[in-house]
Amino acid sequence: MYKAPSKEVTDTRLDHVFFVLGGAAAVWLAFLLVGESFQLGWGQVWFYVVFWAFLAYLLLPRLHRILTTIYVPGYFIGRARTSDGLLGDPVNVALLGTEPQIHAIMRAAGWTKADDVTLGSSRRIISSTIFKRSYPEAPVSPLHLFDRQQDFAYQQEVDSNPGKRHHVRFWRCPEGWMLPGGHKVDWLAAGTYDRSVGLSLFTLQITHKIEQNTDVERDHIVRTVTAAEPAVSVHVIEDFSTGYHSRNGGGDSISTDGDLPIIDARQVPVPADQPTAQTDSRDRRPAPTMMGAALVVVRAVAALSLAVTLLTSSGELADITLGDAPADPQSTTAAVTFVAIIVLVFGLGEVFLAWRIFLGSNAARVIAMALSSVSIIVQAIDASTGATSITLEAGLAGLATDILVLLALSSQRARVYAKRQRVPAVPPTLTTRRA
Incomplete structure (x- = not known):
């Protein structure tokens, strides 16, 4: 008889997907940053400092984590x-x-x-x-x-x-x-x-x-x-x-x-x-969790700013949209206002999501990673088909924010903190084995 996977198994598999996707997205971001470095020239020292920080503290650690999961023993070996x-x-x-x-x-x-x-x-x-x-x-x-x-x-x-x-x-x-x-x-x-x-x-x-x-x-x-x-x-x-x-x-x-x-x-x-x-280290809020929550707040601020811009400029946008077309200005203004309200609700939802992540909610962590993953995949498809071009002036900041959210919240420390009430007293992978 078929037995459905337990919620714990499903959560673990989902975490593995987010973890690997975060690593792949980080590699893509590294290539984009290298491409931007050729456009900026050698005079932009700040950019190379940012690239080193990204490489040393985000990309290489994630690649090491993926590889060591494969070849480093999961049981106790004295290290x-x-x-x-x-x-x-x-x-x-x-x-x-x-x-x-x-x-x-x-x-x-x-x-x-x-x-x-x-x-x-x-x-x-x-x-x-x-x-x-x-x-x-x-x-x-x-x-x-x-x-x-x-x-x-x-x-x-x-x-x-x-x-x-x-x-x-x-x-x-x-x-x-x-x-x-x-x-x-x-x-x-x-x-x-x-x-x-x-x-x-x-x-x-x-x-x-x-x-x-x-x-x-x-x-x-x-x-x-x-x-x-x-x-x-x-x-x-x-x-x-x-x-x-x-x-x-x-x-x-x-x-x-x-x-x-x-x-x-x-x-x-x-x-x-x-x-x-x-003392239990799992009860201490780790830096990746706080970083992930802060980045979700940044994403929320961007959405709220866009909503305010749409609400305050709906009339001007209607005129630009209409041009010589015989459309109804009131209908266009109403459409822009409706979009602004949706963006506003999304931004407020992101603020609530960030607060729940900060408190250690695993559901909020998973939702934030899912939103970032969808955004990254959509931007990757658009970039691969030539529909958009991601540059430092257009799109790179938003993409980097989504990737950083995914990297932070899919890290082991953030995962353990969010699931700390469900961590077993004796991890099954640490059962004592004789040499």
């Missing part, structure tokens, strides 16, 4: 992933204990909790790095494990320079999950040392470059924690993972002996004023 799906830093520390106990041992060891990545914190770390000003709580870029970014991170700044720092990211393990070999742990962590700032080898993004020998940072974490808290004990799993350790997501070489220390903090007393609420 975190970047937002682009590339293999990131090695997971080199495991922990036992509650979240308050983890916070207690890290603070006692002299580590500072890193700020979340926001517009304000991003702006501050850029200025602090350029002018070499101290920023002890500087944010760290998101890495993913268990299909979500780190729950929190800690760091130690070196020489009051945010470009150099010890840092470690923490992920809470899913309920009932075990390490390969059957070891039960509550947390996994990835610790590395940032030695400088440079360009990613794979995406051309500005990023921190890490020290190659990640074991030095792993041992530094264990040493500082055990020295500060006598109640902590450590057990080491030797030769836990040695495969897939060549380069991280930024292209930096990494090496390790594969040992995995398990820090047991279950006997550590927790201060009475320590918050007990659990």
